[in-house]
Amino acid sequence: MSGVPRAVFRFVAYDLVQDQTAEVVRSIMCVTGGDSDCGATSGFVGSEDECVEWIRRHARDNPGHHRFQRAYVDYAVLVLAEKDST
């Protein structure tokens, strides 16, 4: 069929890599509890030592609170994939 426009798509390969320029951030949530968790959160902190310190203070101020959820957040960027030379 002549006269029918054809779309040509060009696919570009990308890799998803961790952004080394951004610091990994962490947060802690106390999940101690029976039917409902305590739910206290540290907010975002920058280092593992800060996490441990927050947990230590929370456990000191709330006897029996010994179970925590740890979350680690990083950043990622898309970069052009390196061409395979083989």
Ligand SMILES: [Zn+2]
């Ligand atoms: Zn707690």
